[in-house]
Amino acid sequence: MANCIIASTSTLHGSEPLAYLQDTLINLYSGIEEILFIPYARPGGISHDEYTIGVNNIFKKINKRIVSVHMFSDPIEAIKNAKGIYTxxxxxxxxxxxxxxxxxxEPLKKAIHSGVPYLGTSAGSNICGLTMKTTNDMPIVYPPNFATLGIVPFNINPHYLDPDPNSTHKGETRETRIKEFHNLNPQPVVGLREGSWLKVYDNKITLEGNLNARIFEKDKEPYEIETGSSLSGLN
Amino acid sequence: MANCIIASTSTLHGSEPLAYLQDTLINLYSGIEEILFIPYARPGGISHDEYTIGVNNIFKKINKRIVSVHMFSDPIEAIKNAKGIYTxxxxxxxxxxxxxxxxxxEPLKKAIHSGVPYLGTSAGSNICGLTMKTTNDMPIVYPPNFATLGIVPFNINPHYLDPDPNSTHKGETRETRIKEFHNLNPQPVVGLREGSWLKVYDNKITLEGNLNARIFEKDKEPYEIETGSSLSGLN
Structure with a gap:
């Protein structure tokens, strides 16, 4: 009975962080005053404190208070007691x-499955898939495992980018990378463009936002799905 | 007493694979008829056989024969006996x-340090750095370690791409990613643009090709170096 928003990005070009999701978040966190923030991804290498202050300033606008998991001596307890979570x-x-x-x-997986409202953006969305093997990020540290939360039964590729037909660059396109992923891994991949998100509510998964998403299944041609489509059958 | 060419890419836009490096390779592999190929990176998920056949067709033009490490029952022996290597x-x-x-x-490191001529392109260049933590690739499989050959005392970022000033995409630029790397790792990173390569000969490291390279050192502003520059002091 999960209740999640899994968004491609926190920020759209030319607008404030999370501004495009404001109504969605008021609804997601309805009745909750304090949200537990997970700042571990640290964009641009900023400190956990700086990241938390920035996020608190955003959530203040919708009358929510942020506490960050890094501020607790026992992060497991912090997760167990959280009424709402944002990574x-x-x-x-x-x-x-x-x-x-x-x-x-494990505590995070349990909390989300028990229905604690969860928002993930970018890296925080990536971890909602089965593994982090379709992240776009640089492997700047060696984690003990690539397995992630598996809130949805497929993988997420946030910040999905269509190939630029005019590019002369020989680095792999996103589509080529996901094809390589499928040579070794069976699960589907949802390419979420910036401005799209997945809504997970009970056992239903729906694409929301203004854009289509691109779906990659092993041994199939990639295809587009329209906003409003159900992804509940994708696994 | 290494003797290596560490190239950003195998292929330049609009030309045949390795064409821009032909004279360099004739020189590198001078007097060697048979080159051991390491096909493990498998671009686009092609088979080791297909990859080897394609590379053999390219090397035929400069009168070299390719044997691939995947064709040997004992890959360690294959590396030990190699007269020249290409990854x-x-x-x-x-x-x-x-x-x-x-x-x-370890056998590969030993071979290169003993002076066996080595060519790396893209992923094959990445592994010449201290770690693979500045690769651009998708983590489609979980390797036992991110430490690599350390032929040069820094890291390589192949296919280096300058930020696009007109981009509205919110995914991280290459420069941001390398900055994040430096929050956790001390070694310099050489951003090698497509068409550039490093020549390692004895204990000298030189930037070659037509382009500048971008150097990232921890706690310093990134800077450009011109082709022909020595990188022997960078560590």
Whole structure:
């Protein structure tokens, strides 16, 4: 009976962080005053404190208070007692490493499955998939495992980018990378463009936002799905 | 007494694979008829056989024969007996995983340090750094370790891409990613643009090709170096 928003990005070009999700978040966290923040992904290498202050300033606008898991001496207890959770973006390797080192992978999974409202953006969304093997991030640290929360029965590729037909660059396109992933891994991958999110409510998964998403299944041509589509059958 | 070419990419836009390096390779592999190929990175998920056949067709033009390490029952012996080595591009996680699983990290390091001529392109260049933590690749498999050959005393970022000033995409730029790397890791990173390569000969490291490279050192502003510059003091 999960209740999650799994968003491609926290921020859209030209607007404030989370502004495009404001109504969605008021609804997600309805009746909850205090949200537990997981700052481990640390975008741009900022400190956990700086990240938390920035996020608190955003949530203040919708009358929510942020406490961060790094402020607790017992992070497992912090997760167990949380009424709502938000995991922000940054580097997925760093995030997953810290989740394992602090032994909160299982408590977090349990909290989300028990219905604690959860928002993930970027790296915080990546971890909702079966593994972090479709992250775009640089492997700046070696985590104990690539397995993640498995809130949805597939993998997420946030910040999904269509190939640029005019590019002369020889680095792999996102689509090529996901094809390589499928040579070794069976699960589908949802390419979430910036501005899209998945809503997980009870056992239903729905694509929301203004854009289509691109679905990659092993041994199939990739295909587009429209906003409003159900992904409940994808596994 | 290494003798290596560490190239950003195998292929430049609009030209044949390795064409821009042809004279350099004739010189590198001078007097050597048979080159041991390491196909483990498997670009686009092609088979080791397909990859080897393609590379053999390229090397035929400069009168070299390719044998691939995957064709030997004892890959360690294959490395020990090699007169010249080429590690091709593809996925660095896959490459490093296979190097560890086949226990050829140490033999490969020893061969290169003993002066066996070595060419690396893309993933094959990444592994010449201290770690693979500055690869651009997707973590499609979990290798036993991120430590690599350390032929040079810094890290490599192949296919280095300058930020696009017109981009509205909120995924991290390459420069941001390398900055995040430096929050956790001390070694310099050489951003090698497509068309650039490092020549390692004896104890000298030189930037070659037509382009500048971008150097990232911890707690310093990134800076450019011109082709022909020595990197021997960078560590």
């Amino acid at each position: 922000g973006g940054g580097n997925t390797f760093l995030l997953v490493n810290q989740l394992y080192r602090n032994e909160i992978i | 091709g591009g593809g996925n660095t996680f896959l490459l490093v995983n296979q190097l560890y699983r086949n226990e050829i990290i």
